[in-house]
Amino acid sequence: MYIPMFRAVCKHYGSVYHRNALPICYCQSVCFRSSNSKEEFRLKEECSKHPSTEFSQAKHGQFYQERPRLNNPFSSDAVLRSFLRHYVPKEINEEISQDLQLFGDRIVNEIDYLGWECEVNPPTLETQDVWGRRVDELKTSVAWKKQRDISAEEGLVAIPYERNRLHQICKLFMYSPSSGLYSCPLAMTDGAAKTIKMSNKSIFKENRELFENAFNNLISRNPKTFWTSGQWMTERRGGSDVANSTETIAVPANGFYRLYGYKWFSSASDADVALTLARIQDNPELSETGNGLTMFCVKTKNSSGELNNIQMVKLKNKLGTRGLPTAELLLDGCIAYKLSEEGRGIASITDMLNITRLHNAVSSVAYMRRILLLSRDYSRKRIAFGKTLNETPLHMRVLSDMEVETRGSMLLILKAAILIGKVELGVSTADEQLLLRLLSPVMKLYTAKQVYLAFSALIFSVDVISKPQMTMPSQIQRPVEVQRIRQSIITGAG
């Protein structure tokens, strides 16, 4: 009712209206000059609030929901701290906890934001320059590169080779949901380091120095010398049945091999090295026996930075893991070095698979914990029916159910980390080794299913922020979805 009156008054005095509903008077000193009525006085006041400009802010109301905040994922995780107190000798625990506390601060103040940047700035690939020449230029975001440096500095791959697997797993557990999926190349890097370490050194022959050098770079804490590794197993025919799906052939050359094939799903295509499988060409005996695959190590670039006879054909357009450069690769005679006995490729790459399985499980449970930390914080901030959500028994029931599942899964991965640590230090019993063998695939599958349920509970418990335009759930949902797809597999290559 007031607006039409206002328009009438302003029109009378030669004012103009802003395109938005709120009117702006160009000649306020003239406007309302002779007006005495209460209504006109009110309109005059309204008008005077707006400066003499064509632009003004739209009004959206006073209420803005306070967002859930990430607090230090170590100090706010009582379960993690109590596990370490219980299972780790006091002095070592003090040292580890100090490192985890500092790392937790770094996650809140620096890394979490970088993770989001990786998600919104996915990698791009230019296969040709403007003149049509093949360039295969992979561009990753600044945040992705920074995650690499941080991973080296924090020893996210190095720690188990320096001292202790459990310490590393705790760090990865805190890091994974903020990593923008940099956790994926780290898993494969750790797997490659372990595989090289466990390999039969007599196979290296004249390439011994090359492998020692690769190992040292993979576990380096110096960002300048730190290398990452890919794991190229999946080909066009599919992933689980690796033996029957691998078409890549290895042609013997002078002290090395040349690989010809097409790798269909190669995450971390910016890696410095990759472990892969191929069938040696001039050995028909091996080709006829069940698998006959041999494991090879490939350096992706030569000393002048050119790709090692590899073409990046395209980047995958994925639902999740969007910051991660996953590519289809054509191996067109790329130079490779044998890393397993001939025909023992699958058995040998199992060391890598067991490590990546552990990383996958850690990542799933890490998302569960992160979902809970955020939901808990949100329950203290969101008011419904006159009280905060954490004062509502039914809501707390949802969160406590999630907490129970998360704690169970945390115990599973942390105990598996202790077991792997014991096996790596050579102090495990035969039963423990068998248990670990059984545990690794089961743990990976179970946690991938659990995290999906936790995500559903998140959507349920923070409904107002589950709208598509809100960032937090989508940042969690996409990797979780892909985690499930990747985990529903037998070999676990991805």
Ligand SMILES: Cc1cc2nc3c(=O)[nH]c(=O)nc-3n(C[C@H](O)[C@H](O)[C@H](O)COP(=O)(O)OP(=O)(O)OC[C@H]3O[C@@H](n4cnc5c(N)ncnc54)[C@H](O)[C@@H]3O)c2cc1C
């Ligand atoms: C995001 C992402 C990144 C990836 N990155 C990589 C990478 O870096 N390197 C790489 O090598 N690969 C990678 N992969 C590929 C991944 O490893 C394969 O998708 C995986 O191995 C499964 O293969 P597949 O998709 O052909 O499914 P299939 O093998 O066809 O399996 C389909 C379904 O059948 C089930 N199934 C298969 N065999 C059996 C069986 N014997 N018994 C019961 N059930 C069975 C599986 O569990 C699954 O549910 C990636 C995949 C994704 C999604």
